[in-house]
Amino acid sequence: MEPVVSPQPSAQIGVTGLATMGHNLARNLARHGFSVALHNRTQERVDALVAQHGDEGTFVPVSSLEELAAVLERPRRVLVMVKAGPATDAVIDDLAGVLEPGDIVIDGGNAHFADTRRREAALKEKGIRFFGVGVSGGEEGALNGPSIMPGGDREAYQALAPMLEAIAAQVGGTPCCTYIGPDGAGHFVKMVHNGIEYADMQLIAEAYDLLRSALDETPAQLADVFETWNSGDLESFLIEITVRVLRHVDGATGRPFVDVVVDEAEQKGTGLWTVQTALELGVPVSGIAEAVFARGVSSHSGQRERARGLLPGPAGRPHVDDRDAFVEDVRKALYASKLVAYAQGFDMMRSANERYGWDIDRGAVATIWRGGCIIRARFLDRIREAYDRERELPSLLFDAYFTQALVDGQEAWRRVVSLATASGVPVPGFSSALAYYDALRADRLPAALIQGQRDLFGAHTYRRVDRPGSFHAGWSGDGQEEER
Numbered sequence: 001m002e003p004v005v006s007p008q009p010s011a012q013i014g015v016t017g018l019a020t021m022g023h024n025l026a027r028n029l030a031r032h033g034f035s036v037a038l039h040n041r042t043q044e045r046v047d048a049l050v051a052q053h054g055d056e057g058t059f060v061p062v063s064s065l066e067e068l069a070a071v072l073e074r075p076r077r078v079l080v081m082v083k084a085g086p087a088t089d090a091v092i093d094d095l096a097g098v099l100e101p102g103d104i105v106i107d108g109g110n111a112h113f114a115d116t117r118r119r120e121a122a123l124k125e126k127g128i129r130f131f132g133v134g135v136s137g138g139e140e141g142a143l144n145g146p147s148i149m150p151g152g153d154r155e156a157y158q159a160l161a162p163m164l165e166a167i168a169a170q171v172g173g174t175p176c177c178t179y180i181g182p183d184g185a186g187h188f189v190k191m192v193h194n195g196i197e198y199a200d201m202q203l204i205a206e207a208y209d210l211l212r213s214a215l216d217e218t219p220a221q222l223a224d225v226f227e228t229w230n231s232g233d234l235e236s237f238l239i240e241i242t243v244r245v246l247r248h249v250d251g252a253t254g255r256p257f258v259d260v261v262v263d264e265a266e267q268k269g270t271g272l273w274t275v276q277t278a279l280e281l282g283v284p285v286s287g288i289a290e291a292v293f294a295r296g297v298s299s300h301s302g303q304r305e306r307a308r309g310l311l312p313g314p315a316g317r318p319h320v321d322d323r324d325a326f327v328e329d330v331r332k333a334l335y336a337s338k339l340v341a342y343a344q345g346f347d348m349m350r351s352a353n354e355r356y357g358w359d360i361d362r363g364a365v366a367t368i369w370r371g372g373c374i375i376r377a378r379f380l381d382r383i384r385e386a387y388d389r390e391r392e393l394p395s396l397l398f399d400a401y402f403t404q405a406l407v408d409g410q411e412a413w414r415r416v417v418s419l420a421t422a423s424g425v426p427v428p429g430f431s432s433a434l435a436y437y438d439a440l441r442a443d444r445l446p447a448a449l450i451q452g453q454r455d456l457f458g459a460h461t462y463r464r465v466d467r468p469g470s471f472h473a474g475w476s477g478d479g480q481e482e483e484r
């Protein structure tokens with residue numbers, strides 16, 4: 001057998017996993033002057049990258065993890081961009097076998113933050129430093145500048161910051177990358193980002209559906225409405241791409257693209273994780289949850305098929321007297337609902353800080369979401385300012401700027417939800433956001449009745465408005481209340 005000759009260290013960082021994201025992140029790193037060792041389970045992706053883009057910077061192709069370890073400068077830095085889940089575990093295990101104490105493993109995939117906490121703890125036992133890094137921006141962002149959410153050991157971050165901050169999107173000279181917190185904090189924030197992404201997409205889709213149902217206008221005409229909205233408070237990447245999708249014409253049929261796509265929204269699971277986690281943290285993220293459920297309803301094609309011919313609803317279009325006033329109402333309803341979804345997402349970070357002992361700075365998160373990521377939007381500047389004014393703001397809705405937006409929008413919001421409901425157009429995002437808003441502001445909630453029911457059937461006790469303590473009403477005996 002030929003002896004293995006170790007090459008001299010020649011790369012500042014290694015990337016393993018060169019599919020959509022890893023391929024483009026490796027190129028982004030190289031374009032910023034970093035020498036990048038390239039590894040992939042199947043060698044073709046390494047060879048293709050070098051063949052197609054080898055002139056963009058310094059690439060060091062390798063064919064095994066042992067070789068990867070040999071070519072990296074110490075402490076070694078390895079970015080893992082493989083399929084989330086068991087594949088990531090397998091790669092990390094293999095890496096642990098070839099790395100040394102002090103080296104840094106960076107998981108840039110969409111990992112569940114609980115997995116990141118587990119992986120960080122396991123590698124710590126071997127002295128290997130582990131970073132769970134949320135990366136948003138898709139294929140294009142990975143190449144030209146994503147939003148990056150690194151979580152891990154603060155000291156180790158110093159060895160990563162120059163690279164990550166260089167390849168991140170830049171907004172006004174500020175990189176869309178900042179240290180988020182220890183262990184799973186970075187992946188937690190990426191998960192919440194994705195939950196908000198689901199909610200924002202659902203709300204935009206509801207706005208489109210209402211406009212299409214009520215107005216005799218084509219998708220291309222409605223694209224003009226969204227384009228106008230994109231020059232105001234709603235300016236965002238998601239509105240921008242909505243315009244492109246609505247204008248797109250199917251080459252095969254000449255029909256609007258949105259009319260030839262099967263109306264069943266798919267999902268990879270990060271929205272589900274957000275809702276599961278919110279339930280565990282006890283944070284009501286109704287806007288995000290409705291968005292996940294709405295994708296679920298859309299994909300239950302069998303039930304929808306049967307319901308279509310069976311369950312009655314109002315006939316005809318929603319009636320609108322003044323087209324422009326209606327469009328403005330929908331815009332305000334969309335903005336108000338979006339505020340609620342973002343407020344709920346940021347609330348999860350506050351709660352996670354308490355549960356996991358993190359110190360996620362929500363203003364800093366808003367800052368790094370302003371560029372590169374899927375939910376980049378003008379109003380993230382307003383969110384950053386809100387947290388600048390009050391770092392521990394209990395809800396974004398309490399900041400004067402957002403309270404005023406709700407004051408300005410709430411009547412329109414109610415008209416839109418009323419019209420949609422009366423006309424049989426489903427608006428789970430708009431209506432659940434409004435219900436959350438009204439629940440927050442209510443003097444009294446019917447939760448008191450629920451407490452009574454719980455006490456009656458299970459002696460679960462209740463608290464009184466007029467004195468401290470826990471009480472049971474003695475439903476089956478003499479009716480005497482007792483303190484418990």
Ligand SMILES: NC(=O)C1=CN([C@@H]2O[C@H](COP(=O)(O)OP(=O)(O)OC[C@H]3O[C@@H](n4cnc5c(N)ncnc54)[C@H](OP(=O)(O)O)[C@@H]3O)[C@@H](O)[C@H]2O)C=CC1
Pocket residue numbers: 016017018019020021022040041042045081082083084086087090091108109110111135136137138139
């Ligand atoms: N696509 C996107 O827009 C975004 C993706 N992400 C996350 O980034 C990560 C990479 O995503 P993406 O680029 O889309 O690629 P995929 O999620 O499609 O994963 C493909 C890569 O994983 C490798 N792989 C799969 N199984 C194994 C295994 N058992 N052992 C070793 N390698 C394995 C593949 O190697 P091979 O070529 O040999 O098959 C390939 O390099 C994922 O965690 C994803 O969730 C994050 C943000 C956005």
Ligand SMILES: O=C(CO)[C@H](O)[C@H](O)COP(=O)(O)O
Pocket residue numbers: 110135136137138194197266267268269270271374
């Ligand atoms: O992480 C991303 C962007 O930030 C992915 O694009 C996102 O996971 C897509 O999710 P889904 O397929 O569930 O819609």
